Amino acid sequence: MSDAIHATTAPAPVGAYPHARRxxxxxxxxxxxxxxxxTNAIPGNIHDATGRVTEYDIEAQCRQVFANVRAVLEASGARWQDLVDVTVFLTDMGRDFERYNQVYAEHFNDPLCAPCRTTLGITALPTPIAIELKCVASLNARGS
Structure with a gap:
């Protein structure tokens, strides 16, 4: 059996699924x-007159995605330090990897304590975003 978690401090899921499951x-x-x-606004997105995204700021999106992950963790009774695995999806690996990696290092500044990570370049995400994270946390990681 598993427990579904819905975090009121995170953006609502874009589909019929929970924020997390324990x-x-x-x-x-x-x-x-x-x-x-x-608001569902996407930080750093610049739109043309038709509403099409013409430019985006990967650093702003990275900072917001990390804040959203933290909100889901906290709503689940977990902490940032409980993360054990992170899968990152970038829609433009060549353009964004270096800046994303710099922001990632700010949030996980000790590689010996950082979660495992896989970064994938993909062609699109379901909304006009440049990054998405899929995470696993271990509630046992806190030593309790």
């Missing part, structure tokens, strides 16, 4: 993007 001592987060809670 199974034993593991917490599985659904994909988390950089939408702003309450």
């Amino acid at each position: 199974v034993g001592d593991l917490l599985f987060l659904s994909g988390v993007g950089p939408r702003v809670p309450g």
Whole structure:
């Protein structure tokens, strides 16, 4: 049996799924993007007159996605330090990897304590975002 978690401090999921699901001592987060809670605005996106995204700021999106992951973790009773695995999806690996990696290092500044990480370049995400994270946390990681 597992417990579904819905975080009121994170943006609502874009589909019919929970923010996270706890199974034993593991917490599985659904994909988390950089939408702003309450407004669904996407930081750093610049639109043309037709509403098409013409430019975006990957650093702003990275900072928001990390804030959203933290909100889901906290709503689940977990902490940032409980993360054990992070899968990152970037829609433009060549353009964004270096800046994303710099922001990632600010949030995980000790590689010996950082979660495992996989970064994938993909062609699109379901909303006009440039980054999405899929995370797993271990509630047992806190030593309790």
